[in-house]
Amino acid sequence: EAQVTQNPRYLITVTGKKLTVTCSQNMNHEYMSWYRQDPGLGLRQIYYSMNVEVTDKGDVPEGYKVSRKEKRNFPLILESPSPNQTSLYFCASSFGGSGTSPLHFGNGTRLTVT
Amino acid sequence: AQKVTQAQTEISVVEKEDVTLDCVYETRDTTYYLFWYKQPPSGELVFLIRRNSFDEQNEISGRYSWNFQKSTSSFNFTITASQVVDSAVYFCALSAGSNDYKLSFGAGTTVTVRA
Numbered sequence: 001e002a003q004v005t006q007n008p009r010y011l012i013t014v015t016g017k018k019l020t021v022t023c024s025q026n027m028n029h030e031y032m033s034w035y036r037q038d039p040g041l042g043l044r045q046i047y048y049s050m051n052v053e054v055t056d057k058g059d060v061p062e063g064y065k066v067s068r069k070e071k072r073n074f075p076l077i078l079e080s081p082s083p084n085q086t087s088l089y090f091c092a093s094s095f096g097g098s099g100t101s102p103l104h105f106g107n108g109t110r111l112t113v114t
Numbered sequence: 115a116q117k118v119t120q121a122q123t124e125i126s127v128v129e130k131e132d133v134t135l136d137c138v139y140e141t142r143d144t145t146y147y148l149f150w151y152k153q154p155p156s157g158e159l160v161f162l163i164r165r166n167s168f169d170e171q172n173e174i175s176g177r178y179s180w181n182f183q184k185s186t187s188s189f190n191f192t193i194t195a196s197q198v199v200d201s202a203v204y205f206c207a208l209s210a211g212s213n214d215y216k217l218s219f220g221a222g223t224t225v226t227v228r229a
Contacts (some may be wrong), residue, residue: 014205031215033119033215035219040123041221042120042205042219042221042222043205043207044219044221045216045217049216050215058214058216059216088157090159092159097147097209097211097214097215098212099209099210099211099217102148102149102161103159103161103163103217104161105158107157107161108157
């Protein structure tokens with residue numbers, strides 16, 4: 001089944017404790033991206049990747065890192081999480097840019113930082 | 115810069131009523147793509163429609179229809195004869211340029227359909 005898989009679905013952590021949210025897609029998509037969803041703000045792009053080893057910042061990259069060492073994986077890293085990073089996170093992928101084909105989204109990761 | 119505005123935060127209707135969700139966008143690009151996504155209470159994001167800037171034809175898919183008007187920079191979405199299963203958050207989104215890698219979302223409209 002074609003899908004984008006994020007793990008974990010739920011995560012509660014404390015301020016400053018490094019964490020990684022994994023994202024994997026099995027559709028051979030070149031484009032992958034991370035979004036965070038906050039009430040009243042919709043989804044905002046954190047980082048995106050056009051292909052292996054090619055990444056760029058989105059609208060809200062501060063406090064996040066990403067890597068794209070393999071085509072299928074695009075982990076989101078929070079080196080020192082803070083409470084303002086409490087949010088619902090979505091990973092997404094598509095064949096081309098975000099305009100040329102619809103994004104396929106993972107099921108989301110709800111992160112709470114205390 | 116690109117921007118999407120969904121002015122309606124919440125809409126509540128009784129089953130079988132029609133509901134229209136407004137979406138206004140801003141972009142300087144002549145080539146762009148507009149999307150609608152649905153987020154049901156279970157939380158996943160479901161793709162509904164993609165429309166490019168050169169195709170202003172309205173579209174109907176079952177009880178869903180979309181009205182794209184470049185003159186007013188709007189891409190409105192209507193659910194006809196709403197059902198309880200239509201209760202969800204609906205997002206309008208914009209991607210400008212065929213090689214653009216940014217999808218800008220509106221804040222979303224929460225639709226509640228009461229039985």
